[in-house]
Amino acid sequence: MQTEQRHTATEGTPLVSFIVPVFNVPADMLCECIESIMTLALQPEEREIIVIDDGSDKPCIDDINKYVEQLTYIRQKNSGLSAARNTGIRCASGTYLQFVDADDMLITSAYNHCLDIAKRESPDMVMFDFTNTPIPSQTFHDTVITDGTTFMRHHNLRASAWGYLFKRNMLGQLRFTPGLYHEDEEFTPLLLLRTGNMILSDAKAYMYRRRKNSITTSTDEDSQAKRLGDVRQVIGRLYNISDTLPPDEQQALDRRVAQLTMDFIYKVIVEQRSQDELEQQISELRQMGLFPLPKHDYTQKYQWFRRMTSTKMGRRLLLQVIPLMKRER
Numbered sequence: 525m526q527t528e529q530r531h532t533a534t535e536g537t538p539l540v541s542f543i544v545p546v547f548n549v550p551a552d553m554l555c556e557c558i559e560s561i562m563t564l565a566l567q568p569e570e571r572e573i574i575v576i577d578d579g580s581d582k583p584c585i586d587d588i589n590k591y592v593e594q595l596t597y598i599r600q601k602n603s604g605l606s607a608a609r610n611t612g613i614r615c616a617s618g619t620y621l622q623f624v625d626a627d628d629m630l631i632t633s634a635y636n637h638c639l640d641i642a643k644r645e646s647p648d649m650v651m652f653d654f655t656n657t658p659i660p661s662q663t664f665h666d667t668v669i670t671d672g673t674t675f676m677r678h679h680n681l682r683a684s685a686w687g688y689l690f691k692r693n694m695l696g697q698l699r700f701t702p703g704l705y706h707e708d709e710e711f712t713p714l715l716l717l718r719t720g721n722m723i724l725s726d727a728k729a730y731m732y733r734r735r736k737n738s739i740t741t742s743t744d745e746d747s748q749a750k751r752l753g754d755v756r757q758v759i760g761r762l763y764n765i766s767d768t769l770p771p772d773e774q775q776a777l778d779r780r781v782a783q784l785t786m787d788f789i790y791k792v793i794v795e796q797r798s799q800d801e802l803e804q805q806i807s808e809l810r811q812m813g814l815f816p817l818p819k820h821d822y823t824q825k826y827q828w829f830r831r832m833t834s835t836k837m838g839r840r841l842l843l844q845v846i847p848l849m850k851r852e853r
Contacts, residue, residue, distance in 0.1 A: 536569065537617060537618065537619055538569065538570055538571055538572040538617060538618040538619070539566065539570040539571065539618060539619055539620060539639075539642070539643070540566065540570070540571055540572070540618045540619070540620045540621070540622055540639070540642075540689065541571075541572040541574060541612075541616035541617060541618030541620070541621050541622070541692070542561050542571065542572065542573045542574065542622050542624055543574050543576070543609060543612030543613065543616060543621060543622070543623050543624070544557060544558070544561075544573065544574065544575045544576065544612075544624050544625075544626050545576045545578055545605055545608035545609055545612065545623075545625065545626060546575060546576065546577050546578060546580060546584050546608075546626040547577075547578045547579065547580055547602065547605075547608075547626075548580045548581055549580075549584070549626040549627050550627075551584070551587035553626065553627045553733070554584060554587055554588060554626050554627075555587065555588065555591075556629050557624060557625075557626050557627070557628060557629050558573065558575070558588060558591050558595070559591075559629075560624075560629035560630040560631075560632065560731075561573055561624065561630060562591070562594065563632055564630065564632060564635060564636060564639065565636045565639060566639065568594065571618075572596070572616065572617060572618050573591075573594065573595035573596065574595070574596045574598065574612045574615055574616060575588065575595055575596065575597050575598070575626075576598045576599075576600065576608040576609075576611050576612050577597065577598065577599040577600070578600060578602050578603060578604070578605070578607070578608040579599070579600060579601050579602025579603070580602075583599055585597050585599070596615065598611060598612075598615065603702060604702060604703055605700075605707065606699075606700035606701055606702045606703065606704060606707045607700075607702045609623060609685070609700050610699045610700055610702070613692075613695065613699065616692060618692060619691060619692065620642055620689050620690060620691055620692065621689075621690060621691075621692050621695075622686075622689050623685045623686045624686055624730075625686060625732075627733050628686065628730065628731055628732050628733050629730075629731045629733070630729060630730060630731070631655065631658075631659065631727075631728060631729050631730065631731055633661075633662065634652070634659075634662055634664070634727040634728050634729035635652075635727070635729040635730070637664050637725065637727045637729070638650045638652050638689055638725060638727060638729050639689075641666065641723050641725065642689060645723060647720075647721045647722050647723045648672075648690060648691050648694055648719045648720045648721055648722055649672065649688050649689065649690040649691070649694075649716075649719045649722040649723070650688060650689045650690075650722070650723050650725060651687060651688040651722060651723070651724050651725065652687065652688065652689075652725045652726075652727045652728070652729040652730065653687075653725070653726050653727060653728045653729065653730075654684075654686075654687060654728060654729070654730040654731070654732050655728040655730070655731055655732070656731070656732055656733070656734070658731070659728055662727060662728060664725055664726060664727045665725070665726050666723050666724065666725045666726075667723070667724045667725075668721070668722075668723055668724075669721070669722045669723070669724055670721065671719060671720050671721065671722065672715070672716030672717060672718065672719030672720075672722055672776075673716070673717055673719075673772055673773050673776045674772075674776075675716065675719075675722065675724070675776075676713060676716055676717075676776035676777070676779060676780055677772070677775055677776045677779060680783055680822070680823065681712065681713060681716070681780055681783070683708045683709045683711075683712040683713065684708050684712070684732075685700075685707075685708045685711055685712060686730055686732075687712075687730065688712075690715065690719070694715065694718045694719060695715070695718075696718070698711070698714055698715060698718070699711075704754045704757070704758065705750055705751045705754045705755075706751065706754055706755050706758060707758075709755065709758045709759075709784060710758045710761060710762065713762065713776075713777060713780045714762075714765070716776075717769075717773050717776065717777065748795050748796075751791075752788070752791060752792065752795070752805075755784070755787075755788050755791070756788060756805075756808065756809070756812075758784070759781055759784045759785055759788060759812075759814060760812050760814070762777060762780065762781050762784070763781050763812065763813065763814060765777065766778055766781060778818070779820070779822060781814070782817055782818050782820065782822065782826070783822070783826070785809065785814050785815070785817060786817060786826060786829050786830070786833075788805075788809075789802075789805070789806070789809075789829075789833055790829075790846065792805045793842055793843055793846050793847070794846060794847060794850060797843065797847055798843075799839075799840060799843060802839055802843065803836070803839075806833075806839070815833075816830070816833070816834050817829070817830040817833065817834075818830075
């Protein structure tokens with residue numbers, strides 16, 4: 525069952541559609557999120573705020589009543605973050621899309637810088653940085669990248685879907701896969717393969733707020749197993765897609781697959797802390813064609829990790845060292 529309350533009456537095409545999925549987010553955090561969008565240097569007709577209430581225990585419409593005339597509110601049966609974002613995409617009309625998690629917020633001056641880039645240069649994508657704490661003042665440095673494939677061939681990727689402003693018309697049929705944890709890990713690299721000119725900014729334009737009991741912070745065994753299983757599933761799908769691509773795109777996606785596989789093994793070590801579990805996961809990766817890690821000089825960290833994981837003795841050492849390093853941070 526989906527209900528919609530649309531109160532905006534903009535004419536023409538908004539510059540940006542802000543897609544805000546909500547599920548049981550505290551009212552004060554949700555209001556701060558919406559206010560961070562409304563204080564940007566955009567006229568009301570230049571923005572579209574779409575709040576998707578993904579079946580919260582208590583409808584959040586009352587929490588945002590004072591903003592209701594300036595946004596679109598949609599309530600749907602709880603279906604997960606991917607489905608909520610897909611609903612936002614379906615309803616959006618802006619030239620650009622920006623995902624904002626309801627417990628996070630945008631940093632006004634830094635995000636205005638990204639908006640200035642979009643207005644002035646009209647790139648397919650503006651990729652920016654994030655912060656966990658407020659930053660009183662910033663200076664910004666921007667780099668023009670010819671296309672997303674080139675970026676992925678030469679850089680590691682932070683896949684969070686809220687980390688970039690992008691043109692809606694690039695999506696085509698690309699959507700988030702419902703039911704997945706870490707759905708961004710699949711969506712973002714596939715979007716980048718569709719991206720033409722992009723601008724990489726060091727502006728810390730997004731405030732990520734880590735909240736207890738969220739999907740990414742839950743430590744119960746079922747949640748950990750679900751996260752690991754979904755990441756392995758995403759890696760396998762990207763690996764299979766890579767075989768169908770032209771050489772440059774294949775090279776770009778292969779780097780991403782290798783990075784994700786390395787991160788996956790690291791997560792198994794940190795979360796499971798079991799030699800038997802690690803060897804079982806390595807065996808499954810091997811059967812999928814994902815292990816051993818390919819011999820490339822992506823980064824020094826990657827080369828070191830590849831060598832250490834290539835032997836059982838090295839993996840045993842990592843099981844001892846990595847948890848100890850995390851405790852000392």
